[in-house]
Every structure is written in C-alpha cells, then in structure tokens.
Amino acid sequence: MSRLAKAAVAVLAALFVCPPLLSAQEATAPAAATPAVPSAPIPYTQLRPKPAPVRRAAPARPATTKLQAPAPVVPTVVGALLPTTAQGARLATGEALPPGELEPFVDGLVRDAMAADHIAGVTVAVVQNGQVVMKKGYGFASLSPARRVDPDRTLFRLGSISKTFTWIALMKEVEAGRMGLEAPINLYLPERLQVRDQGFTQPVRVRQLMDHSAGFETRQLGHLMERRYERERPLQQYLRQERPRRARAPGEASTYSNYGVALAGAAVSYVADKPFERLVEDEIFVPLGLSRTTFREARPVRQGLPGPMSAAQAAGLSDGYRWVGGHFEARPFEYMGHIAPAGSASSTAGDMSRYMLMLLNNGTLENATVFGPVAARAFRTPLRRTAPGINGWAHGFVVYDLPGGVRGYGHDGETLSFRTRMVLAPALGLGVFIAANTETGARLTQEAPEALIRHFYTGDQSFPRAGDPALAQSAHLYDGYYLPAGRARGGLEAFVDMLRGGVSSQVTPAGRLLLGGREWTPDGDARQGRFIDTMGNQRLAFNVESDGRTFQDSSGGDLFERAGFWRRPPTLALLAGLTALAALATLGGVVTRDRREFRQTSIQSRIALLQNTQAALWLTAIALFVAWAAKTGDAAEVMYGWPHPFLVIASACALVAAALTVATVVTLPAVWRGGRRVDSWTPLRKAGFTLTVLIYGAFSAVLWTWGALSPWSG
Known part of the structure; x- marks a missing residue:
C-alpha cells in the first residue's frame, strides 16, 4: 500500500476508535447504560487486602437508628429464593451483618474505588431486618466551595432508580381497580398521547411498558437531558414531540425504553388527575417521610412546568463530575423534568434507607402503607421467561441473580455524571443503595452489592473462572x-x-x-x-x-x-479508507497525469469535472466525520450539542457525493464508448474511473443503510 493510502486509512481509523458515546439503551439504562456489556477490570475486592473473616457470633446491636417496622419480612409471601448456607460461607442466610465488620469492609471497598477510578463523592446505605445498619458519605458533593457528602443531606441524582417510584404509583392504580395490566395503555392516555398503530395490529399494553417490550426504538441524543432549563418542556409536550417509531411487535422482546416509562407515568397522572410530581409526593414521599426525595429540579419557577424543588433540597444537591486531564471537572445540572417518570428523581442515602425498608417489608413502614400485597407480589414476580441469570423484569423492577443463588430485586441508574444502584435481597432481609457523583463510578456501584453479599454470605470463590x-x-x-x-x-x-x-x-x-x-x-x-x-x-x-x-x-x-457484513464498523472503515484513497488518487491525477491523458470527449470532460467534485465532497465528508468523532470524548457534549454542525455538514456532503455517484453510474457506458483513440481516455483511465465509481457506490449504499445520508434528521 502506498504511503498516501496508509495515511488515509490511519485518519479514517480515528473515526472508529474514538471513546464511546452513550449506549443505545439511553443514559439511564439499567446495569450499564454503557454498551450493555461494559468492560470489567479486576474487582476492587481483589485490589486490597482481604478483610479478616467474620466471626460466627451473634451480631452486635447496630448503633444506628432503628426504624420500627410493623412486621418482619416474610420472603415466602413473594417467592424469594432461600438458598442453603454455601460451603465455607461466613454467615448463614438468617444471620445479620455485623455492623462492626460491615463498615470497615465498605470503607475499604469505596475508598479503593475512589482512588482507582477518580470518584469525587459516594453515598451508601445498607439496611437489614428492619434496621438501618449503615449509612455513610464519602468524599465531596462539591469542590468549589468544598462540601462533604452527608448521607442525610446530600442529594444524588437517582437516574433510572426513579422508575421504581413510577411503577409503585402505577401498581397502586392497579390495586385500586382503575388500571389493568393487560389493558391497552391507550385507555389511560389523552388522545394526543396515544400510541399509534404504525402498521402493528396489536396494541401496546400496560404490562409491556413494565417489561420494556412495547417495541419502541431508542432515541435520546439532544433531548433526553438538557443543559439549560429554558429548554425544558411539560411531560405531555415532550411525549408528543419526541414520539419514537415502533420498531418491533409488542411483547416480542425487551428493549429498554425511557419513553415507555414516561408514557406510563403520564397515564398514571391522567388517571389520578394529578401532576406526576404531586402524585408521587402525596402517595409515596410524604407518607414515608422522604423529605429529601423529589422529582422536582433546581431551577427558577416557570409557567407551564412543575414547581422547582425546595431551597433546602437544592442546597443539598451534589454536583456531577467528570475526571479529565488529571482533575475533576464539574458538569452543569442535568435537567430531565420533561421525562420525569423515567429518571429525574434525586434523593439521599438516608431517604433511600427508608425506601428500601418499606420495599423489603412489602409496602409498609412504621404506620404508613404505600402499597398492598398485590403490588408486593408483583415487584418480586418476573413478567418474562428468561434464561437463568437474565433479568425478567419483576413488574418494572430488575431481577438480579446474586452470589450464592440469592435472588435480588431493584434497579440501576445512570445519568451523564451519576451512577447509582439499589439491590434488595429479601431472603437476606438486606437492602443496599450506593451512588457516585462521577461518571467513572459505574464499576463501584455495579460491583459493591455483589461484593458485600459474596464476602459475608457465600464461600470463597477463585477468580478468574477457567475457560472451556x-x-x-x-x-x-x-x-x-x-x-x-x-x-x-x-x-x-x-x-x-x-x-x-x-x-x-x-x-x-x-x-x-x-x-x-x-x-x-x-x-x-x-x-x-x-x-x-x-x-x-x-x-x-x-x-x-x-x-x-x-x-x-x-x-x-x-x-x-x-x-451482517455490511453493518459492521470494520466494513464501513474499509470502504471509507478506499473512498478516501480513490478521492485522493482522483485529485492527485489532475496534477500528475500525463498530458496525453487529457485527450477526452466532451462528455468525458464533463464527467471528469463531476468526478473531481465527488472526490472533494467525499474527502470533506470524511474529514468532518473524523473531526466530529474527535469531539465525542465527553458524552455530555454529544447529548447537549446534538447534532454537531460537523456531523450535519459531513452528512450533507456525503449525500451530495452519493447523488453524484448515481449520475456517474448512469454515464459509465458513455465513458467507455469514448470515441476515436486520439479523442478519448486511455483504457487504464477508464478502468480507474470505473473502479472509483464502484467504490463510491458501495460506500454510498452502506452509508444510506446506516442512516448517515440524512442531514435533516438531527
């Protein structure tokens, strides 16, 4: 390959090795709103000295406040798994965590993670058997001015954990007989929000929103989150204006959808005849005493939008951070009120402690009953039949396959800056909530609950597991x-x-x-x-x-x-490299071609001009695609700046170049007819032109099928 060709391919490769954007599952997706299977370095538990074994003595009484629960958790009511004690396990299933050994273990886990992954602040809550065993803050909620994380005062964005409140509100309507899980969701929506048929014969049903099988495509860039509050819209307006296509038949497969959850929240609000934010406050937050949990956001009052959060709540908000260039960079507040039911909630570790205690106690905490036995059973009953270890969506709650054969329930959350996880293990009477205010906190929040259960309740396991x-x-x-x-x-x-x-x-x-x-x-x-x-x-x-x-x-x-082969990035990269090479060769020929090769017919002269224009357009498009890719290191800039002008102009140039390619295909016979030898291109130049047309044609076809020739679609 020539030096020029190697340089072209190297430049094109930059487009395909840039840091990943938000995953297709939207920024608040479960378990990894990163591509669905994120990378996993060595767990923290293997980076630090192993804590001393837990003594099998009766646990000491926790020093934390005891919350009165009217009845102990009864896992058999909701079908929780009750595994036997694992070989070499530190604690049996019925034994409680020893607070004196739990806190040092969590401290080591969190501090190792904060140092290794550059996390500014973390908050943790652990509850068990009706008590708050541990709640603690680590690091900083704000660096300028400096403000440490307080588990009772510092609010972290919950991301998709917000959805669990939406499902509770929905199940309360089901228990009251005002909604039905098998009923079409359109029965509970105003006409302008109803789901259109779009060629599908079956309606989208309520339960299909809860297991994410409604079949909506995922669109998020430029509207899922906003950097400026002036761009916020009411929930109903957002749902109407950002209506996605229906890509699959309802019930066919689970494809995570923020839009679907927001639609469910709008339906509950419509049935209850209350704004969504007021509804969850009246039905969940106030009865449970969650004074620092809210779906409202920190912004000025604006007509047509829900009121902002209180001044006390706003004062406790944690900033979101990104680690870049050896320091923490604060990000602006992430406005999500327009899709509130799917992800705009904020809370503290203290409030999440009470929330987990209520969930573990089948909807009741102290003198407050939030939901009844029908909802309690639903939140631990998967809606979908799945392979072992694969989440089956327990009426909106994620089903976790935890160490030692323990079944867990809960949800993960992810915004641009915050990473959160809530895991409930009814068989252990255990709940764990953990949140980080830095985008690098995903590994900690994903691994911590499992690490805790594995350390205290399962036997020793050797990693890595052997291959087969x-x-x-x-x-x-x-x-x-x-x-x-x-x-x-x-x-x-x-x-x-x-x-x-x-x-x-x-x-x-x-x-x-x-x-x-x-x-x-x-x-x-x-x-x-x-x-x-x-x-x-x-x-x-x-x-x-x-x-x-x-x-x-x-x-x-x-x-x-x-x-298939044509839908793989390496194929696109190869064709882009060949296109760049062909374009460079075309323009280079204008300068280096032998004068005898300038003999041409009038039609060949026009086609040569067309070919040179194509080459310039393809090179411009490719260069702009690469320039845009270089700016995608920060997912926030992609979300807020969508669509970037570089990407739109690149798409427009590629569209015109592709249209010109169609014209050159039509003129191929005229090129080869040529005329007398002295008045026509040489056979070599005709062959080169034909090869260029084929390369451009293949590249145009792939770009079309990928959606890259739609500059208006941004």
Whole structure:
C-alpha cells in the first residue's frame, strides 16, 4: 500500500476508535447504560487486602437508628429464593451483618474505588431486618466551595432508580381497580398521547411498558437531558414531540425504553388527575417521610412546568463530575423534568434507607402503607421467561441473580455524571443503595452489592473462572458483531448507534468468550449458549436455536442481534479508507497525469469535472466525520450539542457525493464508448474511473443503510 493510502486509512481509523458515546439503551439504562456489556477490570475486592473473616457470633446491636417496622419480612409471601448456607460461607442466610465488620469492609471497598477510578463523592446505605445498619458519605458533593457528602443531606441524582417510584404509583392504580395490566395503555392516555398503530395490529399494553417490550426504538441524543432549563418542556409536550417509531411487535422482546416509562407515568397522572410530581409526593414521599426525595429540579419557577424543588433540597444537591486531564471537572445540572417518570428523581442515602425498608417489608413502614400485597407480589414476580441469570423484569423492577443463588430485586441508574444502584435481597432481609457523583463510578456501584453479599454470605470463590476448551468447537455460534435491537432505526442517531452501540464477540484459544471488554466462560455445556463472567456473577444467554443470532445480558435491557457484513464498523472503515484513497488518487491525477491523458470527449470532460467534485465532497465528508468523532470524548457534549454542525455538514456532503455517484453510474457506458483513440481516455483511465465509481457506490449504499445520508434528521 502506498504511503498516501496508509495515511488515509490511519485518519479514517480515528473515526472508529474514538471513546464511546452513550449506549443505545439511553443514559439511564439499567446495569450499564454503557454498551450493555461494559468492560470489567479486576474487582476492587481483589485490589486490597482481604478483610479478616467474620466471626460466627451473634451480631452486635447496630448503633444506628432503628426504624420500627410493623412486621418482619416474610420472603415466602413473594417467592424469594432461600438458598442453603454455601460451603465455607461466613454467615448463614438468617444471620445479620455485623455492623462492626460491615463498615470497615465498605470503607475499604469505596475508598479503593475512589482512588482507582477518580470518584469525587459516594453515598451508601445498607439496611437489614428492619434496621438501618449503615449509612455513610464519602468524599465531596462539591469542590468549589468544598462540601462533604452527608448521607442525610446530600442529594444524588437517582437516574433510572426513579422508575421504581413510577411503577409503585402505577401498581397502586392497579390495586385500586382503575388500571389493568393487560389493558391497552391507550385507555389511560389523552388522545394526543396515544400510541399509534404504525402498521402493528396489536396494541401496546400496560404490562409491556413494565417489561420494556412495547417495541419502541431508542432515541435520546439532544433531548433526553438538557443543559439549560429554558429548554425544558411539560411531560405531555415532550411525549408528543419526541414520539419514537415502533420498531418491533409488542411483547416480542425487551428493549429498554425511557419513553415507555414516561408514557406510563403520564397515564398514571391522567388517571389520578394529578401532576406526576404531586402524585408521587402525596402517595409515596410524604407518607414515608422522604423529605429529601423529589422529582422536582433546581431551577427558577416557570409557567407551564412543575414547581422547582425546595431551597433546602437544592442546597443539598451534589454536583456531577467528570475526571479529565488529571482533575475533576464539574458538569452543569442535568435537567430531565420533561421525562420525569423515567429518571429525574434525586434523593439521599438516608431517604433511600427508608425506601428500601418499606420495599423489603412489602409496602409498609412504621404506620404508613404505600402499597398492598398485590403490588408486593408483583415487584418480586418476573413478567418474562428468561434464561437463568437474565433479568425478567419483576413488574418494572430488575431481577438480579446474586452470589450464592440469592435472588435480588431493584434497579440501576445512570445519568451523564451519576451512577447509582439499589439491590434488595429479601431472603437476606438486606437492602443496599450506593451512588457516585462521577461518571467513572459505574464499576463501584455495579460491583459493591455483589461484593458485600459474596464476602459475608457465600464461600470463597477463585477468580478468574477457567475457560472451556470445548467452546472452540462452537465458535461459529458466537463469533460476530452484535447490535442492540432497540437502537434508533433511521437518521444520524441510527448511524451513531450502529457505529458505537454494538459489541464484538470472539471465542479465544483459552476457551473463553471475549465480548464487550469482558471475558466469559461457559456456564454449563458450551453449546447451550449460557455464559458467566470470569470475574463476577454477570451472565449472557445466546439463542443457539437461531444459530447464535441474538443474545441478552444479565440486565435484560436489550436484545442484541448479530449484524451482517455490511453493518459492521470494520466494513464501513474499509470502504471509507478506499473512498478516501480513490478521492485522493482522483485529485492527485489532475496534477500528475500525463498530458496525453487529457485527450477526452466532451462528455468525458464533463464527467471528469463531476468526478473531481465527488472526490472533494467525499474527502470533506470524511474529514468532518473524523473531526466530529474527535469531539465525542465527553458524552455530555454529544447529548447537549446534538447534532454537531460537523456531523450535519459531513452528512450533507456525503449525500451530495452519493447523488453524484448515481449520475456517474448512469454515464459509465458513455465513458467507455469514448470515441476515436486520439479523442478519448486511455483504457487504464477508464478502468480507474470505473473502479472509483464502484467504490463510491458501495460506500454510498452502506452509508444510506446506516442512516448517515440524512442531514435533516438531527
């Protein structure tokens, strides 16, 4: 390859190795709003000295405040798993955590993470058997001025944990007989918000919003979060203006949808005839005494929008941070009030303690009963049949497969800056809430609850898990590039989703599956498509009956489909490199071509001008795509600045170049007819022109199918 060609390919490669954007599952998706299978370095528990073994003595009485619960948790009422004591386990299922040993363990876990991953602030709450065992703040809620995290006063953005309040409000309406889970959601919506048929015969039902199987495509860039409060819209206006396409039949597969949850919140509000924010305050926050939990946001009063949060709440808000250039960079407040039911809530560790105690006690705390036995059972009953270890959506709550065979429930949350997780293990009477105010906090929030349960309630486990040599024989079932089924289906956002939202899967010689930056080992027979993380408890389930064309991860947030050759980033990169090379060769020929090759017919002269224009447009488009990609290191800039002018202009240039390519295809016969030898291109130049047309044509076709030729779609 020539030096010029190598340089062109190197520049194009930059487009495909830039840092990832937000995942296709939106910024508040569960378990990883990052691509569905985020990378996983060595767990913190293996980076620090192992704490001393827990003595099997009766636990000391916690020094924290005891909250009176009217009745103990009765797991059998809601079908909680009750595993036997694991071999070598530190505590039996019925034993409580010793507070004197719990706090040092959590301290070490959190402080190691804050140092390793550069996290500004963390808040933690642990409850068990009707008591707050631990609540604590670490680091800073604000660096300028300096303000430390206070577990009772510092509000962290909850992200998608907000959805659990929405599901409680909905189930209360179900218990009251005003809504039905099997009823079409349109029965509970005003006409202008009702879901359109869009070619589907079956209506979207209430339960399909709770298990994210309504079939909506995922669109988020430029509107899921706002940097300026002036851009906020009322919930109903947002739902009407940002209505997504229906990409799949309802009930077919779970594809995580913030829009679907917001629609459910709007339905509950419509049925109850109350603004959503007031509804959850009246029905949940006030009865539970959650004075520092709110869906309202810190902004000035504005007509047509819900009122802002109180001054006391606003004073306790934590800033959100990004670690860049060796220091913390504060991000602006993330406004999400326009899609409040899906993710705008903020809370403290103290309030989340009370919330978890209520959930563990089947809807009751002290003298307040938030929901009844029907809802309590629903929140621990999966709606979907899934493979072992894969979330089946317990009426909106995530189902977790925890260490030691313990089944957990809860939700994860993610905004641009905040990472949160709430895990409830009814069999242990245990609830864990953890939140970080820095975008690098995902590893800590994801691993901490499992690390705690593994340390105290399961036997010693050796990591990494060994591979299985038999996996190599089934490599064809799993190797490939997979795209999320819930991705945007058209326009520039579809282009970004296909470019950045997929994951590659490859079987290694060691008998492991390398997928999404993690290594997985077969969980049973290598041909059955079940895998477990070599360093943790996460799982994958491939549909081997369809030759491995789909898989789901533990979150159950999306279905991943194997992409064909033309829908893979390496194919796009190859064609982009060839296009750049052809364009450079075309323009270079204008300067270096032998004078005898300038002999041409009048039509060849016009086609030469057309070819040179194409070359300039393709090079401009590719250069702008690369320049835009270089600016995607901060997901906040992508979200707030969507669509970037570089991307729109690049798409417009590519669209014109592709249209000109169609014209050159039509003129090919005229080029080859030429005329007399002395008045026509040489055969070599005709062949070169034909090759250029074929390259441009293939690149144009791929860009069209990817959605990159739609500059208006931003």
